[in-house]
Amino acid sequence: MSDQDKSVRKRLVFYIPGYDPFHPRRYRELYRKESALQSEISGYDIGLKPKQGKGPYGWHVSASIDGADVETEIEVLYWADLVKTSMNMGIAATYGVMTRTAWTYIGSGALWRLMRLRKGPVIAALYPVGFLLLQAFLAWLVAYGIAQLAQLLLSGPFAVMLGWAVGAGAAYGVLEWFRRKDNKFFAYYLMHDYAYSARTNGANPLELEKRMSDFVARISDALASDADEVLVVGHSSGAHLGVSVLADLVRAGRVRDSGPTLSFLTLGQVVPMVSFLPDAWRLRADLSFLASQETPFWVDVTAPGDGCAFALCDPVSVSGVAPADKSQPLVFSAAFTQTLSPERWNALKRRFFRLHFQYLCAFDRPKDYDYFQITAGPKTLIERYEGRPASKSRIETPVNRYNRVTP
Template structure:
């Protein structure tokens, strides 16, 4: 455990989003809206304002001032933005997306990773199979509808023209033209219509997400590695400033990015840092760490899990079908050692902490629940995102006596456990 004061007056919070093509402004507005609700529910003060005055020109964040337990705390937030990379990797064509489907499916199936992931909670696997199933269904519907249209047109032409031109080559060519022309045109029109509905269906979005994770079989894509190096320098600089705690929040696929960034920072540091904390939320680390070439990520998981200089808390919830709920990412990846200390794995217990009305309203909205960690709870238990980020206790102090969830999965599952190529 890092040696530091448990009392926080100034905190720096770095938020690393998952595979999200949208601009970071949404996270500030979400924090402002949900933080106000949580403060009213829990009876503390929280005020949110714009970017810190000393923020760099190309950074995006906000300030939060909390009055919790009679203690005033100031927190500077910064979103570590990689949405531009996400946008550049999202296929904009229908054929490109179907090629991603074939390639990604082959990587997970041929490597045996899919079979190992099936041992873990089924939510993320279902989320991974969902876009594959939906895209195949959409293609099947388009082909069937196009076939029926082409058949109707060609059959109608035959019935009308048979008596006029006879059953010869002209008739056959005319039938073929009336079948295949509308067939291909209909397939294109129907698939484009399905793609236009993806803002509600998410099939193309999720397919792009999983394809990006698998694009280098678990190794970090070069364009992303450059960005991670920049993130590392930004966080390392904050550790040299006058903050009582530097808190890194990695959400969804941003969790494994945070692991790799912080592992590199700790490898380079010559002196113990200011209280350095990692909060991973709704993580999907096994989707990457179980792949054959994820050697560096597995090495980073192992390294970070052994360090005294950091506190690492991993929060998921069985109600979040898009995360590997209560799966210890180090142990399930097969890289836990006798020196393992982290992460502390526990559940946000959505079904209890959200309140009955809120839970019943959202329990089937899986993608919304994946962001619930960043939102207000009607009956908060021991997880409160706003007290963690704007409250007076370091992450380590807050959960110093918190036991891990008894139902966590902390046994080796991955087929690939090597930490070197």
């Protein structure tokens, strides 16, 4: 087949977000802003319009890149409602799940093995535990101080009781203040994120499995369309959801030789945070299965500058489930320190959560990774990256204690 025959004129993109409680319009506006900036830097034309096809939420992209006009429909595979529900708990319940989550990772030995891969995401996982404990300590100091003050100022048998009662109320106020300011601290958010998988020891919650079945059906419909490429993009926790969704799709025989090219792009993945848990049999089996398939072509992009991702860790190999005929994924770095200008890198390098979304943003000095050319350009993912060498510094050592793919 010639390059002209393989070129893309119509593409359907399915974006699977990470553990994110926000409305999908956040991703539309991010795409609008960053694609305009990247097109100005790279010299191509790209613009957004309202969604034209069916589906719950998305947007249409018209682009002219490398002399070719491409029409793309981007749809967000929505599971933010499940995230919101899982986060809907009070202060006491959050401290309860903190205890259970910490015990899950420490008691299973997963935490120590994860540290052998990358310390950044492990520190990110420990941060909410440490900060929530600090909040509790500060609240106790306030309660203790008020109780001691009451004993100095008041007399009688009820002084101690009154002091501690007022102190307890003040302590709750401190904890509630931190909870309401969590959009600045992210302690509750991250704690609920890690707890979501830990509560089932790495197995998918039933409500998530049902939603993933809906994703399979939606992508299956797209594979019966006249699109040239169907591209699935999984970011952060959405990467491991994408692995299982596509594994189910392929096993079900939904991929037709005469249909659109099926492609898979994972960005900033945190797969080991789940695959290293004892009961993540489903995910480990899907990783092993997908790694030996020719379709979809799978590219995994991370960057050492992203402290929230397992940068350059081959998610199949480090999980200990690489089959003998493993051929995927292609693992390489977005190389933030090289593809961002020194000024932008200095401005962003301490903004850890912002850097975790950099894969979806513009680069000052892009090399061969450009999110907007991948999602709106005239080449399929395999056409763009087939033959590209993987990063030499990638980590493939199997360190997972739990490598069984069946219960």
